[in-house]
Amino acid sequence: MNTDLQDYSHKRLNILTGEWVLVSPHRAKRPWQGQNEAVSNEVRPSYDDSCYLCAGNTRINGEVNPKYENVYVFTNDFAALQTDSKSFSVNDGLLKAQSEQGICKVICFSPDHSKSLADMAPTEIEQVVLEWQNQYKELGDNDLINYVQIFENKGAVMGCSNPHPHGQIWSQTTLPNEVEKKDTQQRNYFKEHQKSILGTYLTQELEQQERIIFENDGFVVLIPFWAVWPFETMIVPKKHQTNISEMTGEDTLLFAEAISVITKAYDKLFNTSFPYSSGIHQAPTNGEDNSHWHWHMSFYPPLLRSATVKKFMVGYEMFGSPQRDITAESAVKMLRNLL
Amino acid sequence: MNTDLQDYSHKRLNILTGEWVLVSPHRAKRPWQGQNEAVSNEVRPSYDDSCYLCAGNTRINGEVNPKYENVYVFTNDFAALQTDSKSFSVNDGLLKAQSEQGICKVICFSPDHSKSLADMAPTEIEQVVLEWQNQYKELGDNDLINYVQIFENKGAVMGCSNPHPHGQIWSQTTLPNEVEKKDTQQRNYFKEHQKSILGTYLTQELEQQERIIFENDGFVVLIPFWAVWPFETMIVPKKHQTNISEMTGEDTLLFAEAISVITKAYDKLFNTSFPYSSGIHQAPTNGEDNSHWHWHMSFYPPLLRSATVKKFMVGYEMFGSPQRDITAESAVKMLRNLL
Numbered sequence: 001m002n003t004d005l006q007d008y009s010h011k012r013l014n015i016l017t018g019e020w021v022l023v024s025p026h027r028a029k030r031p032w033q034g035q036n037e038a039v040s041n042e043v044r045p046s047y048d049d050s051c052y053l054c055a056g057n058t059r060i061n062g063e064v065n066p067k068y069e070n071v072y073v074f075t076n077d078f079a080a081l082q083t084d085s086k087s088f089s090v091n092d093g094l095l096k097a098q099s100e101q102g103i104c105k106v107i108c109f110s111p112d113h114s115k116s117l118a119d120m121a122p123t124e125i126e127q128v129v130l131e132w133q134n135q136y137k138e139l140g141d142n143d144l145i146n147y148v149q150i151f152e153n154k155g156a157v158m159g160c161s162n163p164h165p166h167g168q169i170w171s172q173t174t175l176p177n178e179v180e181k182k183d184t185q186q187r188n189y190f191k192e193h194q195k196s197i198l199g200t201y202l203t204q205e206l207e208q209q210e211r212i213i214f215e216n217d218g219f220v221v222l223i224p225f226w227a228v229w230p231f232e233t234m235i236v237p238k239k240h241q242t243n244i245s246e247m248t249g250e251d252t253l254l255f256a257e258a259i260s261v262i263t264k265a266y267d268k269l270f271n272t273s274f275p276y277s278s279g280i281h282q283a284p285t286n287g288e289d290n291s292h293w294h295w296h297m298s299f300y301p302p303l304l305r306s307a308t309v310k311k312f313m314v315g316y317e318m319f320g321s322p323q324r325d326i327t328a329e330s331a332v333k334m335l336r337n338l339l
Numbered sequence: 340m341n342t343d344l345q346d347y348s349h350k351r352l353n354i355l356t357g358e359w360v361l362v363s364p365h366r367a368k369r370p371w372q373g374q375n376e377a378v379s380n381e382v383r384p385s386y387d388d389s390c391y392l393c394a395g396n397t398r399i400n401g402e403v404n405p406k407y408e409n410v411y412v413f414t415n416d417f418a419a420l421q422t423d424s425k426s427f428s429v430n431d432g433l434l435k436a437q438s439e440q441g442i443c444k445v446i447c448f449s450p451d452h453s454k455s456l457a458d459m460a461p462t463e464i465e466q467v468v469l470e471w472q473n474q475y476k477e478l479g480d481n482d483l484i485n486y487v488q489i490f491e492n493k494g495a496v497m498g499c500s501n502p503h504p505h506g507q508i509w510s511q512t513t514l515p516n517e518v519e520k521k522d523t524q525q526r527n528y529f530k531e532h533q534k535s536i537l538g539t540y541l542t543q544e545l546e547q548q549e550r551i552i553f554e555n556d557g558f559v560v561l562i563p564f565w566a567v568w569p570f571e572t573m574i575v576p577k578k579h580q581t582n583i584s585e586m587t588g589e590d591t592l593l594f595a596e597a598i599s600v601i602t603k604a605y606d607k608l609f610n611t612s613f614p615y616s617s618g619i620h621q622a623p624t625n626g627e628d629n630s631h632w633h634w635h636m637s638f639y640p641p642l643l644r645s646a647t648v649k650k651f652m653v654g655y656e657m658f659g660s661p662q663r664d665i666t667a668e669s670a671v672k673m674l675r676n677l678l
């Protein structure tokens with residue numbers, strides 16, 4: 001390990017997007033006098049009659065949720081993307097716009113209002129994984145849909161407006177910016193080396209063992225060398241799979257175990273229900289050759305020093321590049337100690 | 340105006356970065372049950388003896404601020420970038436890193452602790468503009484510095500840890516991600532058309548008058564067609580200037596007036612001291628031909644519906660593309676009414 005990376009300002013390349021993150025290790029010593037987040041240690045009931053995601057309750061549009069027992073999926077009542085939205089384009093001098101169609105769904109992870117993924121058993125999480133696979137296949141089969149974005153916003157600080165355990169799936173006709181970047185980088189590497197860039201990176205990380213948090217037979221949980229958020233992590237399948245539907249029967253439980261391990265470690269880190277946005281990046285469903293893709297799931301948690309102090313991605317980060325203080329290698333040590 | 344843009348989901352191209360924003364106009368009707376921000380309507384004193392930015396006070400490193408009367412600049416006591424930081428690079432398989440050197444400064448806009456730019460007279464703001472010019476020139480003359488990022492984080496919700504009116508200047512050896520993108524897009528257009536893309540865009544906006552908030556002899560305040568944040572705005576000089584040092588005597592006061600107008604309108608919008616991150620993107624100081632650059636100042640304010648409800652750029656936005664509900668054209672109308 002190059003110790004300069006722990007001592008001096010530098011930038012690291014994200015091989016999947018081609019963008020850089022600025023790392024300023026010495027800056028972690030800076031005092032904090034800014035905004036503190038509220039911590040909710042409220043214990044939630046297993047059922048809340050005012051929650052529009054609980055089983056049997058009525059949603060804002062009058063629909064009644066079934067008495068579901070594991071996972072429940074429905075179309076978002078305020079979908080940002082719709083299939084019956086008008087097709088049009090604007091090409092007026094330097095004003096360029098294009099209609100976008102899609103389907104937005106909500107997926108309840110459990111009927112139990114009080115839980116989060118961290119509180120669920122791997123076999124329960126596996127039900128969520130199986131449903132993600134179904135959704136990816138079903139949405140991907142729709143001719144209108146060329147990309148399926150699975151994600152979760154957890155915690156009020158991440159814009160989540162309902163604590164009931166749930167995630168979302170936004171699927172659409174064109175590739176979003178971040179997916180476009182990863183598509184290009186992975187394609188270029190694959191063309192040149194006939195193997196996946198993420199798989200090659202994984203081999204290197206497994207040899208070095210410096211940023212690995214956990215591994216089982218199918219998956220590795222690590223902090224990528226180029227991580228932006230203080231405790232950002234990534235779950236990478238050991239097999240070269242382009243999308244989650246390629247997981248076999250054994251893989252799904254191993255993946256569920258990886259999710260369980262990292263979300264439990266997060267909750268222990270600052271002794272709080274750890275907020276984050278997570279998401280799965282995987283091959284588009286555009287019918288093209290996507291063998292350059294190697295799917296992966298990332299967690300972007302905002303907390304920096306405690307349950308109440310988060311990292312602000314503001315001025316310099318918005319106008320320049322993302323910036324972090326604590327290095328990926330220090331963060332790995334903290335998380336590893338909590339397994 | 341194409342009314343489809345007000346009714347149906349679409350994406351718009353940011354001509355300066357080459358990236359897209361997803362716009363879902365119908366979604367503005369969605370109810371909000373999520374996190375509310377705290378509003379501070381606290382009236383601050385003109386001088387606070389515990390503030391490390393007030394004139395005459397002692398900073399954390401023991402240095403004493405002078406009794407400054409207008410603007411005061413010093414090197415950040417917890418600088419993310421330093422000039423005496425070690426030079427090194429890592430090129431180890433798929434791990435790529437490069438040391439980064441630079442200078443980070445803090446600029447106090449006024450000795451008056453109680454004020455913000457919105458409360459200052461244009462002639463007072465002009466003092467800030469003149470100092471930005473000095474800093475751009477002085478830092479740019481340093482061989483280590485190839486780019487100067489001027490920005491302000493205003494409000495606790497934007498990670499600002501001290502309400503004393505101040506901004507920052509981070510200058511460094513390489514170009515940050517966002518600047519690199521704008522450099523490429525502007526260069527490509529300039530090569531093909533021998534004129535600046537932003538100047539050409541400005542002409543089109545001035546003809547259409549749909550997204551213009553304010554103009555004077557030197558500057559236009561507008562909401563760009565591709566704005567991401569609900570009330571994002573941009574100040575663009577009418578003359579083709581590559582960087583702020585090219586502003587002449589008259590320009591600086593006209594620019595100060597534009598800043599004054601938009602910050603005052605912001606404060607009126609939700610009847611609160613309006614938080615934002617602002618920043619100036621301008622030509623690098625790398626000694627190359629940068630005639631493709633057209634400098635501009637942008638404001639990225641997080642608030643969406645009121646002083647307490649902000650737009651969260653989370654799951655889909657982090658993994659996919661930025662997304663907005665209210666259109667640029669509706670936001671313009673709201674801000675114009677407040678002038």
Ligand SMILES: O=P(O)(O)O[C@H]1O[C@H](CO)[C@@H](O)[C@H](O)[C@H]1O
Pocket residue numbers: 034311312313314315316317323492497498499500
């Ligand atoms: O330098 P400050 O004001 O302490 O810190 C603030 O601005 C910096 C530059 O945008 C960010 O990196 C920090 O997260 C933010 O809290």
Ligand SMILES: O=P(O)(O)O[C@H]1O[C@H](CO)[C@@H](O)[C@H](O)[C@H]1O
Pocket residue numbers: 153158159160161373650651652653654655656662
């Ligand atoms: O769809 P929700 O949960 O109401 O909304 C949340 O997630 C969306 C997708 O990341 C964001 O656009 C919203 O800003 C956020 O509040």
